[in-house]
Amino acid sequence: MKRLSRSALVLLFDLLAACAAWVATYFLRFNFEWPAEYQAQIAFGLLVLLPVHAIVCTRAGLYRGIWVFASLPDLARVLRAVAISSLAVWAFVALYRGAPGVPRSTLILYPMLLVLIMAGGRAAYRMWKEHRLYGGLIAKGKPVVVVGAGRGGAMLLRELQRSPDWRVIGLVDDDAEKWGRELLGLPVLGPVKALPEILVAERVEHVILAMPSAATKVRRAATDLAVRAGAKVFTVPGLEDVMAGRVAVSSIRRVDIEDLLGREPVWIDTPHVEAMLKDKVVLVTGAGGSIGSELCHQLARFAPRRVVLYELNEFALYNVEQWFSSHAPGIDVVPLAGDVKDAARLAEVFAAWRPEVVFHAAAYKHVPLMEVANAWQAVRNNVLGTLRVGEAAQRHGAERFILISTDKAVNPTNVMGASKRLAELVCQALHQRAQGTQFEMVRFGNVLGSTGSVIPKFQEQIARGGPITVTHPEINRYFMSIPEAAQLVLQAAAMGQGGEIFVMDMGDPVKIVDLARNMIRLSGYSEEEIRIEFTGLRPGEKLYEELLADSEETRETPHPKLRIARSVPAASSFLAELAGWFAQKDCLGDDEVRRALLRWVPEYVPMGGRPALRIVESESKLARVGDRA
Structure with missing residues (x-):
């Protein structure tokens, strides 16, 4: 009922607009003097125009919109309605036979005035309503500078102007043509590089990034400028959310370290990947881990017939199974508890479910933990587990x-890295058997948010008030997001022909001490408040990570973020020797494990072995990285 009454009021306004436009047409035609001899013609014209105008406006959908949100689509409806209703004027002029004749100027003046009154009335109502609702907020809220004066910035400004929490001082943008101009009544103060000076001059402590389409390096540079100036930095959602008009003040969040380390979006050859996975039975080992679970999430996009989840950790298995129940209920999911070293369980699983594609993500990955008192378990899990899953697949x-x-499999200095290199050799050897199964390997570095990642550790240390512990002032690592890693794994799997080691483009290495400093600043602290302590390299830890061994060559692939490494294959007797080694019942000590790894992985140099050479190599590598930077 309320909606009907509002629609009736709007219809009444439009009819009054038609009356006013028709009468005003004659006033303008006769220089604002009332033409008494035309009174009958004016009245008769209204009898014709008003019913037509009412029908046209109703059919044009003018009463579905909400005036307080009147915008370009509403203007388009008004123009369409006026254009159609103006045909009645043409008909009236052509058919009216009274005296005096209808002035020809009505053909132009009437539609112009009608558009002005109908559109102007809607715009005036919106301005009055917004001033009534939000006008009192203009001088309130925290002062803020918005970075980005494009479409995303404009959409954000509309939301901020209605919020009691924010008061926009102005914007910055690198487009020189926008400097000194205004966006929604707010000035564009200058380029992004001038942000520190603007923050000081305007006494602003908050910055919001509204550059959803900008490159990651640009957003990172703007964040760094703001953080160094002592500002708290916020950001808005991604491009698709902004451009779809879903930006809201509630969506604004603090910039976190993942934003600074963010990489450009990844594209994958979706039809190629879909051809590999659609209607297939897919097995994922380690399905509850960081990489395994994200692989499962990505797999769901490609409509596999069944996904078999193989996981040793009960709670992790439950979590990923519940994800499928909530997000992909149409996919048949088989959650199975099991150990990748358990040959009998693997035989049972493969015989029952016949997986066609196997992603082997189960592994021990924590370098220092696996280095001391756990070396034998690391090798058994990472190498023997790979061997048994691979043989079952064949x-x-x-x-x-x-x-x-x-990447720790390249020139490894720790047991974990050497065990993963040995697992690669196992896959290459299994592929050489030529029993129908294609074996492919994908290397990548640290992933943001993965189990054991340095970022959650730093966050916890900051929450405790510090200090942040960093092992070495020169240590650096590659980082990528878990979704990016999982997508590139799928892409590599789809393009592989068998036996390849795919190497991901990890971008530029990041100094861990710089990472710590940025996290301190983003948390609103200074290095005087949260100290950084250097604790020394841990067992098996490198100063830098590599993606290719010195003896390997690479070749390009059709995907810019994937290359293929050629490495020396294992000897023909390798698998038999390895199986015999694992057949012993006794647990081996760390030193025995390292001696065996040295035999099969010649590039492996344990920490403490040839230390001078390692230091020289590390310094040389760091110098090369510095030169590239």
Whole structure:
């Protein structure tokens, strides 16, 4: 009822607008003097125009919009309605036979005045309503500078002007043509590089990034400028949310370290990946881990017939199974508890479910933990587990087997890295058997938010008031997001022909001490408040990570973020020797494990072995990285 009454009022306004426009047409035609001899013509014209105008406006959808949000689509409806209703004027002029004749100027003046009154009335109502609702907020809220004067910035400004929490001082943008101009009544104060000076001059302590389409490096540079100036930095959602008009003040959040380390969006050859996965049975080992679970999430996009989740950790298995129940209920999911070293359980699983594509993500990955008192378990899990899953895949006719490897397999200095390199050799040796299963390996570095990542550790240390512990002032690492890593794994799996080691483009290495400093600033502290302490390299830890061993060559692939490494394959007797080694019942000590790894992985140099050479190599590598930067 309330909606009907409002629509009736709007219709009444439009009819009054038509009356006013028709009468005003004659006033303008006769220089604002009332033409008494035309009174009958004016009245008769209204009898014709008003019913037509009422019908046209109703059919044009003018009464579905909300005036307080009147915008360009509403203007388009008004123009369409006026254009159609103006045809009645043409008909009236052509058919009216009374005296005096209808002035020809009505053909132009009437539609112009009608548009002005109908559109202007709606705009005036919106301005009055917004001033009534939000006008009192203009001088309130925290002062803020918005970075980005594009479409995203404009949409954000509309929201901020209605919020009691923010008061926009102005904007900055690198487009010189916008400097000194205004966006929604607010000045564009200058380029992004002038942000520190603007913050000081305007006494502003808050910055909001509204550059959803800008490159990651640009957003990172703007954040760094603001943080160094002591400002708290916020950001808005991604491009698709902004451009779809879903930006709201409630969506604004503090910039976090993942934003600074963010990488450009990844594209994958979706049809190619879909051809590999659609209607297939897919097995994921380590399905509850950081990489395994994200692989499962990505797999769901490609409509596999069934996803078999193989996981040792009960709670992790439950979590990923529940994710499918909530987000992909149409996919048949089989959650199975099991150990990748358990040959009998693997035989049962492969025989029952016949997976066609296997992603082997199960692994021990924490370098220092695996280095001391756990070396034998690391090798058994990472190497023997790979061997047993790979053999089961071959015996039961799987089409593809994809090993999730690591950059720590390159020139390894720790047991974990050497064990993953040995796992790669296992896959290459299994592929050489030519029993139908394609074996492919994908290497990448640290992923943001993964289990054991340095970022959650730093966050916890900051929450406790510090200090932040960094092992070495020169240590650096590559970082990428978990979704990016998972997508590139799928892309590599789809393009592989068998036996390849795919290497991901990890971008530029990040100094861990710089990471710590940025996290301190983003948390609103200074280094005087949260100290950084250097604790020394941990067992098996490198100063830098590599993605390719010195003896390897690479070749390009059709995907810009993937290359293929050529490495020396294992000897023909390798698998038999390895199986015999694992057949012993006794647990081996750390030193025995390292001696065995040295035999099979010649590039492995344990920490403490040839230390001078390692230091020289590390310094040389860091110098090369500095030169590139």
